[in-house]
Amino acid sequence: MLEPQGTAKDSGLTGSLAQWALPSPSASPVGPLATAFLLSLFLHPASLLTQEHRDFPAVEPIPSLKMKFDPRRMTLTWDCQENATYVECVMFHKEKGPIAIMLTDKKCRCKFPDSSLHGGVTLMVTANISQRLISEKLVYPNPGEEGTAAQNFSCFIYNAYFMNCTWAKGQAAPDDVQYFLYIRDSRRKIERECPRYIDDLKIHVGCHLKDLSGLTFHNYFLVNGTSQRTGIQFFDSILSLKAIERxxxxxxxxxxxxxxxxxxxxxxxxxxxxxxxxxxxxxxxxxxxxxxxxxxxxxxxxxxxxxxxxxxxxxxxxxxxxxxxxxxxxxxxxxxxxxxxxxxxxxxxxASLVHVYVLVVLGTLACALLLGCLLKRVIGKYKLFPPIPRIKDKLTDNHQSDQQMIWEKFPPSAGRGDNEEVLTVEELTEAPTSP
Incomplete structure (x- = not known):
């Protein structure tokens, strides 16, 4: 027989085995059978599951939020869960960084401001479900082959009523690619396709619009493409009319x-x-x-x-x-x-002012020429006619000694000197003839 050796204080498997004593085989012929039965009872799988269930309660799996993103309305939605509160939703943008929206109600959606999506974005929702804070992500890529999207996109408004948009073919785009332009206002009420394309080798590379009614301060521009050979990536941009108007x-x-x-x-x-x-x-x-x-x-x-x-x-x-x-x-x-x-x-x-300027210039030149001629004549006259020395005056010799010059010391004038000729005149007197 099994006899308890004390009061069970623990409902676990280890405590139960320690609280029972096994009888000696010599005390009774049924001792080995009782021992085998006791071990089979405590080692039964159902007993083990019951003990484990009481020690470690199972955690219920959290269902997926099944997130969906609508790029046209820039809205993220998910399935609502019972007893769940939602904290925030975040868009991770490559250029703008994280864009977070705090949630204050139990609506299972959030709406982001208009942003370009051609670089791909990652969306995340943080929720409190069953007193556990969880986050679930959704990746929104730009499908298509890399390098096939339109490039060098730009628009400008001129003459207040017209707008031209231009772009170029992607470097990796095939020859059969065709691009299309769509414009949507920021209120998302009007979406239009380009009414008049500009082609280059039968490929749309521009658009001309002459009706700008319905456009708002900011507008969403989308250029997508099609091809029979490969998928074409899209290009989008948010443009301000004030910034692009000329x-x-x-x-x-x-x-x-x-x-x-x-x-x-x-x-x-x-x-x-x-x-x-x-x-x-x-x-x-x-x-x-x-x-x-x-x-x-x-x-x-x-x-x-x-x-x-x-x-x-x-x-x-x-x-x-x-x-x-x-x-x-x-x-x-x-x-x-x-x-x-x-x-x-x-x-x-x-014209009169020009004449005055001309007369002043001519008069100045004439005066300069006249003065030059006079100065030249004075200098030339001095060289041609040097001063002649005077005869020494004996009466005023003592008073004007500084003004007299010795003839021998007077320098010969230019062009004369040794070549000077002296004419001598001799007077001949004839004797009177006798009659």
């Missing part, structure tokens, strides 16, 4: 002059979006139309305001001038083309 030149440029100044006025250009005058910056190029002075004057910077004017100092008489104006955004310098030149001043005044 302004037209200012119009209605006028000039009004008085005795001392000329007032230059102009009107701000037409733009796609309504802008205040202070958002513009202007440059004025004032040139004097003269053969004596060419262009290349320093440009004059003028900040935009409500009046758009500049007072140019130009006293009378003034020659003929020309002014032209161009504009740019005060924060993003993309200068427009120059306006048409507007002339002011008088050609007659310019």
């Amino acid at each position: 302004y037209s030149p200012p119009h209605n440029v006028t000039v009004h002059c008085n005795e001392s100044h000329c007032l230059i006025r102009w009107e701000k250009p037409r733009t796609l979006q309504s802008l205040t005058g202070w958002e513009f910056q202007y440059q004025l190029d004032i040139q004097r139309q003269s053969t004596m002075q060419h262009s290349g004057n320093q440009l004059i910077e003028v900040s935009g305001d409500a009046e758009n004017k500049y007072n140019f100092p130009s006293p009378e008489p003034r020659g003929k001038h020309a002014v032209r104006v161009r504009t740019s955004d005060s924060r993003i310098q993309h200068w427009s083309a120059w306006s048409r030149p507007v002339e002011f001043g008088s050609e007659e005044t310019e």
Whole structure:
């Protein structure tokens, strides 16, 4: 028989075996059978599972959130779980870095701001399920062969109503590739395809739009492609209309002059979006139309305001001038083309001034020549006619000794000396003849 040797304090397998004593085989003929039965009882698999279940409770597996991403709406959704609270969802962007959105309700979705996706993104949701904080990730790649997407993509708006977009064929794209452009406003209400493509060897490499209605401040541009040979990657970008607009030149440029100044006025250009005058910056190029002075004057910077004017100092008489104006955004310098030149001043005044300059120059030259000739004559006369020594005056010898010269010491003049000829005249007296 089995007799307890103490009170069981532990329901585990090890404690149970230590609390029972086995009878001696000599005490009873059924001792070995009882021992075998006891061991089989405690080593039964069901008994082991029961003991393990009571010591280590099983953990329920966490079901997958089954995340889904809609790139058109930039929305991430997942399956809602019971007794689950969601903390945040994060988009890991290669250029912008992590973009986190904190969740304050039990809605099983989050919406990200518009971002380019051609570099691929990783999405992650952090949730609290069964008092455990877990995170699940979803990778959204750019399918297709590397290097097949459109490259060198750019757009610009001109004349306030037109827009051109251009791109180039990918380096690894096959010859049968074809690209398509789609534009979506930031409110995601209007999505349009390019109405007029620009082709190069039958491949779309540009787009021209003449209807920009419906576009917002920021817009999403997508260029995807198709091919029968391989998958084509897409290219997308977020562009601001203000950043890509090229302004037209200012119009209605006028000039009004008085005795001392000329007032230059102009009107701000037409733009796609309504802008205040202070958002513009202007440059004025004032040139004097003269053969004596060419262009290349320093440009004059003028900040935009409500009046758009500049007072140019130009006293009378003034020659003929020309002014032209161009504009740019005060924060993003993309200068427009120059306006048409507007002339002011008088050609007659310019001509008269030229005549005065010519007369002054000619008069100066004439005076210089006259003085040169006079000086040359004086110097030449001195060389040709040196001073003749005077006869020594005995009466005033004591008073004018410094002014007399000894004849022998007087130097011979140039061109004379040994070659000087002396003419001697002899007087012949004839004897009178007798009658």
